[in-house]
Amino acid sequence: MITSHNGPQPADFTDVRATNLAVVLRFVRENAPCSRADIAASTGLNKATVSSLVADLIDRSLLRETGLTEHRVGRPATMLVLDGSPYAAIGIEVNVDYITAVAVDLKGEELLNWRRSFPGGASSAGQAVVAMAALARRVVSRMTKEARQVLGLTVAVPGLVDVNGIVRVAPNLGWRDADLAGDLTKALRDPGFPVLVDNDANLAALAEHRFGPHRNAANLVYVTGEVGVGAGIVMDGRLRRGGQGYSGEIGHIELDPAGPTCRCGRRGCLEAVAGVGAILAHTAPDASPSELELEIDEVVRRARNGERDVLTLLEDVGRHLGRGMAAVANMLNPEVVILGGYYVPLAPWLVACAEEEMYGRVLAPGGGGCRLEVSTLGYGAAALGAAARVLDSVDSGRLPAQR
Amino acid sequence: MITSHNGPQPADFTDVRATNLAVVLRFVRENAPCSRADIAASTGLNKATVSSLVADLIDRSLLRETGLTEHRVGRPATMLVLDGSPYAAIGIEVNVDYITAVAVDLKGEELLNWRRSFPGGASSAGQAVVAMAALARRVVSRMTKEARQVLGLTVAVPGLVDVNGIVRVAPNLGWRDADLAGDLTKALRDPGFPVLVDNDANLAALAEHRFGPHRNAANLVYVTGEVGVGAGIVMDGRLRRGGQGYSGEIGHIELDPAGPTCRCGRRGCLEAVAGVGAILAHTAPDASPSELELEIDEVVRRARNGERDVLTLLEDVGRHLGRGMAAVANMLNPEVVILGGYYVPLAPWLVACAEEEMYGRVLAPGGGGCRLEVSTLGYGAAALGAAARVLDSVDSGRLPAQR
DNA sequence: TTAGTTAGTTCCTTAGCCAAACAAATGTCG
DNA sequence: CGACATTTGTTTGGCTAAGGAACTAACTAA
Numbered sequence: 001m002i003t004s005h006n007g008p009q010p011a012d013f014t015d016v017r018a019t020n021l022a023v024v025l026r027f028v029r030e031n032a033p034c035s036r037a038d039i040a041a042s043t044g045l046n047k048a049t050v051s052s053l054v055a056d057l058i059d060r061s062l063l064r065e066t067g068l069t070e071h072r073v074g075r076p077a078t079m080l081v082l083d084g085s086p087y088a089a090i091g092i093e094v095n096v097d098y099i100t101a102v103a104v105d106l107k108g109e110e111l112l113n114w115r116r117s118f119p120g121g122a123s124s125a126g127q128a129v130v131a132m133a134a135l136a137r138r139v140v141s142r143m144t145k146e147a148r149q150v151l152g153l154t155v156a157v158p159g160l161v162d163v164n165g166i167v168r169v170a171p172n173l174g175w176r177d178a179d180l181a182g183d184l185t186k187a188l189r190d191p192g193f194p195v196l197v198d199n200d201a202n203l204a205a206l207a208e209h210r211f212g213p214h215r216n217a218a219n220l221v222y223v224t225g226e227v228g229v230g231a232g233i234v235m236d237g238r239l240r241r242g243g244q245g246y247s248g249e250i251g252h253i254e255l256d257p258a259g260p261t262c263r264c265g266r267r268g269c270l271e272a273v274a275g276v277g278a279i280l281a282h283t284a285p286d287a288s289p290s291e292l293e294l295e296i297d298e299v300v301r302r303a304r305n306g307e308r309d310v311l312t313l314l315e316d317v318g319r320h321l322g323r324g325m326a327a328v329a330n331m332l333n334p335e336v337v338i339l340g341g342y343y344v345p346l347a348p349w350l351v352a353c354a355e356e357e358m359y360g361r362v363l364a365p366g367g368g369g370c371r372l373e374v375s376t377l378g379y380g381a382a383a384l385g386a387a388a389r390v391l392d393s394v395d396s397g398r399l400p401a402q403r
Numbered sequence: 404m405i406t407s408h409n410g411p412q413p414a415d416f417t418d419v420r421a422t423n424l425a426v427v428l429r430f431v432r433e434n435a436p437c438s439r440a441d442i443a444a445s446t447g448l449n450k451a452t453v454s455s456l457v458a459d460l461i462d463r464s465l466l467r468e469t470g471l472t473e474h475r476v477g478r479p480a481t482m483l484v485l486d487g488s489p490y491a492a493i494g495i496e497v498n499v500d501y502i503t504a505v506a507v508d509l510k511g512e513e514l515l516n517w518r519r520s521f522p523g524g525a526s527s528a529g530q531a532v533v534a535m536a537a538l539a540r541r542v543v544s545r546m547t548k549e550a551r552q553v554l555g556l557t558v559a560v561p562g563l564v565d566v567n568g569i570v571r572v573a574p575n576l577g578w579r580d581a582d583l584a585g586d587l588t589k590a591l592r593d594p595g596f597p598v599l600v601d602n603d604a605n606l607a608a609l610a611e612h613r614f615g616p617h618r619n620a621a622n623l624v625y626v627t628g629e630v631g632v633g634a635g636i637v638m639d640g641r642l643r644r645g646g647q648g649y650s651g652e653i654g655h656i657e658l659d660p661a662g663p664t665c666r667c668g669r670r671g672c673l674e675a676v677a678g679v680g681a682i683l684a685h686t687a688p689d690a691s692p693s694e695l696e697l698e699i700d701e702v703v704r705r706a707r708n709g710e711r712d713v714l715t716l717l718e719d720v721g722r723h724l725g726r727g728m729a730a731v732a733n734m735l736n737p738e739v740v741i742l743g744g745y746y747v748p749l750a751p752w753l754v755a756c757a758e759e760e761m762y763g764r765v766l767a768p769g770g771g772g773c774r775l776e777v778s779t780l781g782y783g784a785a786a787l788g789a790a791a792r793v794l795d796s797v798d799s800g801r802l803p804a805q806r
Numbered sequence: 807t808t809a810g811t812t813a814g815t816t817c818c819t820t821a822g823c824c825a826a827a828c829a830a831a832t833g834t835c836g
Numbered sequence: 837c838g839a840c841a842t843t844t845g846t847t848t849g850g851c852t853a854a855g856g857a858a859c860t861a862a863c864t865a866a
Contacts, residue, residue: 010448011414011422012854013821019414020823037844045413046824051845068831074843075831160767168768219646231734235645240638242736243622246767247638249733254726254764256660266764323657330652331634331734333645361657361669364563364649365571415823416852423854440813449855454814471862477812478862 017053018397020045024053025062026395028080029107033066035077054080060399061086062106082107087400088143090153091386092132093200096121096172097290099131100383101139105148106391108211112142113380121290125167125178133187140191151400152193152390155180156200156382158228163245165197171263172227196389200224201248202239203385205232207377208338209239210388214373217335221328222375223250224382225343227292229271229324232385233332251275255323274320276342282313296342303349311349318350322357322372329362329370340375347374420456421800423448427456428465429798431483432510436469438480457483463802464489465509485510490803491551493542494789495535496559496603499524499575500693502534503786504542508551509794511614515545516783524693528570528581536590543594554803555596555793558583559603559785561631566648568600574666575630599792603627603785604651605642608635609795610780610788611741612642617776620738624731625778626653627785628746630695632674632727635788636735654678658726677723679745685716699745706752714752721753725760725775732765732773743778750777 027039036054040047057063064083068076084106093100099118103111118131136153143150157180159170165181181197188195205222214220218237224230231248233240241247251271252264259268263277272278280287280295283302287295302310325337343350351372359367375381394400430442443453460466467486471479487509496503502521506514521534539556546553560583562573568584584600591598608625617623621640627633634651636643644650654674655667662671666680675681683690683698686705690698705713728740746753754775762770778784797803 010426010446010854011419013419013823016414016416016419017822023413035844040845043413047845048825048847049823052822071833072843073833073841075829075845077844217646233734235638235643235650236641238639240643240735242638242771243620243738244736244767244772246736246771247734249736249766249771252764252766253730253733254658257658257726258661264766323660327656327730328734330656331636331650331731332643333647333649333652335646361655363652363655363667364647368645368649368652369647413823416854420853438813443814450814451816451856452854455853474864475812476810476864478814478860480813 015397018399020049020053021056021399022395022397024050025057025082025399028063029082032081033079035069035079037077039080057399058083060401062394062399086148087151088146088148089151089387089390089394090136090139090143091156091203091383091389092136092153093156093380093383093386094118094120094128094132094173095158099128099135100380101135102380102383102387103139103143104384104387104391106394108384108388108391110384111146111148112139113383114139120173123173125173125175125180126183128173128175129180129183129187132184136184136188140188149400150191150193151394152196153184153191154196154198154203154386154389155184156203156386157197158200158224158226158230160246160249161197161199161202163241163243167197168246194390194393198386198389199230199232199245199248200382200385201230202232202241203383203389204340204375204377204381205234205248205338205385206239206388206392207381207385208375209234209237210391211384212338212375212377214336214338219332219334221248221332221334221337222381223325223328223337223339223343225276225339225341225346227271227275227277229275231328233334235332235334250324250328253324253327255320270320270324274317274324278320279313279317279346283310292342296345300345303346314346314349315353318353319357321350322354323361325354325358325372326361329358329368330364333364333368334370336371336373338373338375340377340381341379344374344378418800421802423452423456424459424802425798425800427453428460428485428802431466432485435484436482438472438482440480442483460802461486463804465802489551490554491546491549492554492790492793492797493539493546493556494559494606494786494792495539495556496783496786496789497521497523497531497535497576498561502531502538503783504538505783505786505790506542506546507787507790507794509797511787511791511794513787514549514551515542516786517542523576526576528576528578528583529586531576531578532583532586532590535587539587539591543591552803553594553596554797555599556587556594557599557601557606557789557792558587559606559789560600561603561627561629561633563649563652564600564602564605566644570600571649597793597796601789601792602633602635602648602651603788604633604635605644606635606786606788606792607743607778607780607784608637608651608741608788609642609791610784611778612637612640613791613794614787615741615778615780617739617741622735622737624651624735624737624740625784626728626731626740626742626746628679628742628744628749630674630678630680632678634731636737638735638737653727653731656727656730658723673723673727677720677727681723682716682720682749686713695745699748703748706749717749717752718756721756722760724753725757726764728757728761728775729764732761732771733767736767736771737773739774739776741776741778743780743784744782747777747781 040050160168167178185195222232229251231250252269256268262269262272284295443450563571570581625635632654634653655672659671665672665675
């Protein structure tokens with residue numbers, strides 16, 4: 001569609017067409033199955049225009065006609081649904097100890113979900129590119145076997161990724177200034193689809209915005225609960241990445257000048273008082289990054305058992321988290337803040353405290369309508385969001401060529 | 404132009420035209436004087452199209468032909484400049500002890516700037532509406548006398564203004580749930596132009612975005628330095644108001660759980676440690692709100708004299724401010740944070756400390772490219788921004804009818 | 807004076823939306 | 837059972853507005 005962010009772009013007829021194709025595509029995605037008449041009535045587009053747009057989308061295999069309606073007055077309507085069977089979007093998430101690849105169709109239905117262990121924390125960006133390229137090639141060949149065209153590939157990286165897709169710093173992986181997108185494109189040798197890179201929290205936010213239960217919220221924040229704490233910010237319906245792409249770095253907001261020392265060297269960072277590390281520092285101070293999931297399971301078990309010290313610890317962390325989320329809510333006034341990562345299994349013991357603290361500290365009446373929720377997308381949110389990033393560009397009118 | 408924020412709107416030819424008219428208008432505003440050929444070359448629009456668009460804009464008195472270029476090879480070019488002489492946009496700012504009204508033409512040049520003392524802090528919203536309506540009527544009649552058509556009026560209010568223009572809470576004015584826009588429209592009896600209401604920090608941010616020295620920054624934050632501290636957030640070239648319109652409430656971000664008590668009742672709010680009130684609490688604890696400007700002048704004088712205790716105080720406040728701005732920069736990664744209000748006269752003693760603190764706490768390398776600057780628009784930034792809000796809607800294609 | 811250069815207009819083509827008429831397929835009621 | 841109503845989707849023609857090419861206009865340089 002015709003957007004104008006950095007200085008308005010002139011428009012012409014092809015933009016109108018692209019906009020309207022996207023409007024129809026999006027409407028069907030959200031209201032399938034529906035008829036051409038429904039689309040015309042709801043979008044305000046003319047029936048004739050809708051017919052033409054739908055024909056175009058069917059030609060591209062983005063829509064498909066399904067049966068007719070029956071038992072209604074008047075001519076039965078031909079119902080339309082998203083097709084997208086001949087397409088796939090690929091998302092890859094690279095992490096400390098594994099790489100995940102997912103592929104989804106246009107509806108966002110998962111076609112595959114492969115996890116492969118990989119010592120990301122002990123590998124260079126170059127080695128990671130080799131591993132990712134190998135995995136991506138396998139995914140692509142599987143998609144090709146299923147007669148699907150790959151629309152794009154996006155990589156989610158836990159770290160600072162600038163607006164050009166350069167990984168500036170990825171502390172847990174030990175990478176600096178790696179042109180992942182460029183190198184991966186080279187490694188895939190003219191893949192015929194765009195390769196993008198973005199921050200994991202940003203992409204997880206995108207996944208929530210497209211697939212999550214709050215998908216109708218135009219303003220939402222996703223918070224990763226890993227060793228690092230980061231946020232992805234959706235405002236007015238789009239990811240907002242800031243001037244250089246480093247928005248959402250809430251992990252190092254200072255909550256207490258007298259707080260504990262953070263791994264960044266400063267004191268009292270949100271990450272240091274409310275990150276997963278802050279929990280494990282008390283329960284399992286010597287845990288290695290690869291044992292994180294197990295250790296969190298152990299914390300959950302102990303909390304379930306009602307162990308007093310663990311419960312107190314989690315309440316404490318919840319309150320700190322709530323203070324951080326109050327800062328987020330005050331600054332951004334989102335409709336919902338979604339807690340992800342390891343905050344999900346810990347939520348039963350965190351959220352009540354966090355919510356209380358947050359609502360107590362948000363200036364706007366009723367917390368500005370901001371709710372604190374728990375992600376339902378699981379640990380693969382970032383990878384799913386990476387695939388969603390590809391679908392987003394289809395939605396904004398960059399349709400695959402006719403076949 | 405054809406934007407799509409909350410669900411894409413279908414587009415048709417009139418949208419294309421509106422988009423392109425706005426493109427040309429904006430180009431001339433930023434590059435005047437320039438020729439039709441310049442516009443075509445820079446925007447990518449066809450020469451014929453540009454001619455047609457320019458003719459349209461001249462018909463509406465939005466552009467005007469000025470002289471020809473000379474002494475150049477080839478046919479001399481007819482230069483174009485913004486006209487806008489037959490138009491005016493009105494901004495009104497209501498505050499604790501005065502109401503300001505400004506009117507600007509399309510270029511943003513100030514046509515008038517009236518300040519009228521008004522006990523906002525001791526008046527009801529209803530009384531304020533009466534006063535504003537009286538002032539607005541005088542401004543409108545002056546504009547009419549100058550043969551200008553009023554394009555719109557926006558009111559800047561220090562407080563929480565929701566997306567529908569309802570003033571939810573204005574602590575310094577003591578207002579709650581006042582439908583200022585609606586009541587003012589009624590009081591003006593079918594004014595023939597739109598009346599809008601928004602938060603003062605938001606509008607000041609808009610003023611900076613349009614008129615300030617960083618007007619090319621698509622991501623900027625304006626921070627008000629009054630008794631309250633608030634922010635206006637521009638991301639990706641537009642004001643971002645959050646879900647209900649309450650974004651930018653940074654004054655009550657908690658910087659120190661052990662800090663001093665804030666007037667909101669909580670502890671260690673940014674406002675309490677780095678607001679203007681925090682300074683005056685030390686230098687003039689009994690000052691009334693209406694004496695603020697005088698008291699600040701006194702602080703400036705004492706700082707100029709090199710009084711040790713005042714300098715220490717200001718360094719301290721600067722550091723707290725820097726910590727708050729670090730939170731802003733980490734979360735939003737703007738290209739620039741602009742300090743306004745009373746921070747401007749105090750800047751020589753605040754900014755160095757604030758900057759140092761901020762850069763020390765922003766995670767992104769080089770502070771994510773975020774600079775800390777001082778507003779150059781003066782105390783009238785919000786009123787100016789209110790007028791800019793009107794011009795913005797012209798820019799987005801809502802052109803006045805042909806005359 | 808002639809050639810070269812740049813500006814802006816005219817005229818034609820084309821894309822693509824809209825309105826209205828129409829065709830198709832069903833239910834309803836006398 | 838047939839005329840009519842109702843709804844869907846297509847066809848046709850009209851209109852808006854962008855783009856391209858050719859043309860005119862007005863200057864400088866040699």
